[in-house]
Amino acid sequence: MLYVILGETCSGKSSTALKVCKENSLPLISADAFGVYQGFDIGSAKSTPKELEGIENYFIDSIPWGQAMTVFEFQTNGRQIINSFKDRNVDGVIVGGTFLYTKALLFPYYFPKEENTGPVIKEYPPLNEMLKTIKELDPESLNLIDTKNPRRVERAYDLAKSGNKREDIESMYSNLPLYPCVFIRLKVDKDQLRSKIKERVLIQVKDGLFEEEERLEKANPEFSSTFRGIGFKEIYQGKREGWTKEKIINQVIIDTVQYARRQRTFLRHQFPYMVEVDKFDIPSLIKTDIEIRNGMESLEVPLINSTSNLMNSIESIYSKGIRQCGIYGDYDENKIHSLYPLLQIVGVTDLNSKGKKDIKFSSKMDF
Structure with a gap:
C-alpha cells in the first residue's frame, strides 16, 4: 500500500510524512520538482539530512544543480522504485507539493x-x-x-x-491508480496557511535564501536563468530589475500564496477520492491501518448501494485491504469515517454510469 500525503505548501505534509516513516519503518518517495536539486536546500524547504536520518528516501538531493529532470524521468524511475517495494512486500509513503509528479507516477499518464x-x-x-x-x-x-x-x-x-x-x-485520463493507494489530504485553514507562508519565507531569508541563490547562480548561470523554483526566480529577477530586498521578499510570499491556491485547485480536480484528516492524527491512523490490513491490499473500486447493508458491505471491503469505493444513494460520511477513517469515498448519482469523474468501478455490490 502507498500512503500518499497531500496538502498545500507549508501545510506540514513533509514533517507528517517523516513521522509516519520513522514510526513504521517505511520508505519515502519525494514528489517535489525542486527538492531533487543538490544545493537548493533553503528555497525548496526540503527535509534535512538529520531529519531524514534512518529513512530510506528517494528524489531528495538526487540530482546535481544544472541537470534537469523531466516528469517522464520521474515517472519512469519512480515506478521502478514502487515495483521494488512490491518485490520486497513493503508499504511506502509519497509526499511532495508537485502534484503533477504524483499524478503521473500513480495514474495512467501518457507522454507524447x-x-x-x-x-x-x-x-x-x-x-x-x-x-x-x-x-x-x-x-x-x-x-x-x-x-x-x-x-x-x-x-x-x-x-x-x-x-x-x-x-x-x-x-x-483514467482516475484509477496503478497501485493500491490511500490519498490523505491535510486539513488546513486558508488564513492560517497565509500566515505560515509569510513566517516560513522570513525564516528562509534569515537562514540564507539570498546567499543560496547567489551561490547557485555562480555555479551554473545558464541553468539559473531558466530555473523556476519559488524563492530563487524572484531573487534572480529582482536583482536584474533593481528591486529592493523588501520587494523581493514580498514577491516570494505572494508567489507562494498563489502556488498554494493552484495546488488546492489541482487537488480538487485531479484526485477524485481523498480523505481529509488533521495532520496530528495521520501517523496513528496509518499505523493502525497497517496493523489492520496485515499485508492485504487491493486495487478494486467497488460501487455500493447505500440502501442495502451499507456498513456490512464497507466492513467486507475494508477487511480485504480495499480503501476506495463509490456509494450510490444517501450516506453519512462522518459516521463511515468514524469507523473506517481511511476509506476514500466517491458519491455516485447515476447508477447506470460507468463512474463519476472518469472512475470505472470494478464491481457493484448489493444491487
Missing part, C-alpha cells in the same frame, strides 16, 4: 514521445482547428476530453497526430 526528452516550447493551432484535426483522426476521443480546456486539447491533439487512438487518451 517528444515530451520525454525535456521541456519544449510548442506552437499550437487555434483551439477550433485542433478540435477539427482530432475529429478527423480520432473522433471518439472528443468524448473523453474537456474540449474547452486548451491544455487537454493540446495533449489530445499531440496523441492524435502521433497516431495514438482513443484507448491511449482514455488511459491517460
Whole structure:
C-alpha cells in the first residue's frame, strides 16, 4: 500500500510524512520538482539530512544543480522504485507539493514521445482547428476530453497526430491508480496557511535564501536563468530589475500564496477520492491501518448501494485491504469515517454510469 500525503505548501505534509516513516519503518518517495536539486536546500524547504536520518528516501538531493529532470524521468524511475517495494512486500509513503509528479507516477499518464526528452516550447493551432484535426483522426476521443480546456486539447491533439487512438487518451485520463493507494489530504485553514507562508519565507531569508541563490547562480548561470523554483526566480529577477530586498521578499510570499491556491485547485480536480484528516492524527491512523490490513491490499473500486447493508458491505471491503469505493444513494460520511477513517469515498448519482469523474468501478455490490 502507498500512503500518499497531500496538502498545500507549508501545510506540514513533509514533517507528517517523516513521522509516519520513522514510526513504521517505511520508505519515502519525494514528489517535489525542486527538492531533487543538490544545493537548493533553503528555497525548496526540503527535509534535512538529520531529519531524514534512518529513512530510506528517494528524489531528495538526487540530482546535481544544472541537470534537469523531466516528469517522464520521474515517472519512469519512480515506478521502478514502487515495483521494488512490491518485490520486497513493503508499504511506502509519497509526499511532495508537485502534484503533477504524483499524478503521473500513480495514474495512467501518457507522454507524447517528444515530451520525454525535456521541456519544449510548442506552437499550437487555434483551439477550433485542433478540435477539427482530432475529429478527423480520432473522433471518439472528443468524448473523453474537456474540449474547452486548451491544455487537454493540446495533449489530445499531440496523441492524435502521433497516431495514438482513443484507448491511449482514455488511459491517460483514467482516475484509477496503478497501485493500491490511500490519498490523505491535510486539513488546513486558508488564513492560517497565509500566515505560515509569510513566517516560513522570513525564516528562509534569515537562514540564507539570498546567499543560496547567489551561490547557485555562480555555479551554473545558464541553468539559473531558466530555473523556476519559488524563492530563487524572484531573487534572480529582482536583482536584474533593481528591486529592493523588501520587494523581493514580498514577491516570494505572494508567489507562494498563489502556488498554494493552484495546488488546492489541482487537488480538487485531479484526485477524485481523498480523505481529509488533521495532520496530528495521520501517523496513528496509518499505523493502525497497517496493523489492520496485515499485508492485504487491493486495487478494486467497488460501487455500493447505500440502501442495502451499507456498513456490512464497507466492513467486507475494508477487511480485504480495499480503501476506495463509490456509494450510490444517501450516506453519512462522518459516521463511515468514524469507523473506517481511511476509506476514500466517491458519491455516485447515476447508477447506470460507468463512474463519476472518469472512475470505472470494478464491481457493484448489493444491487
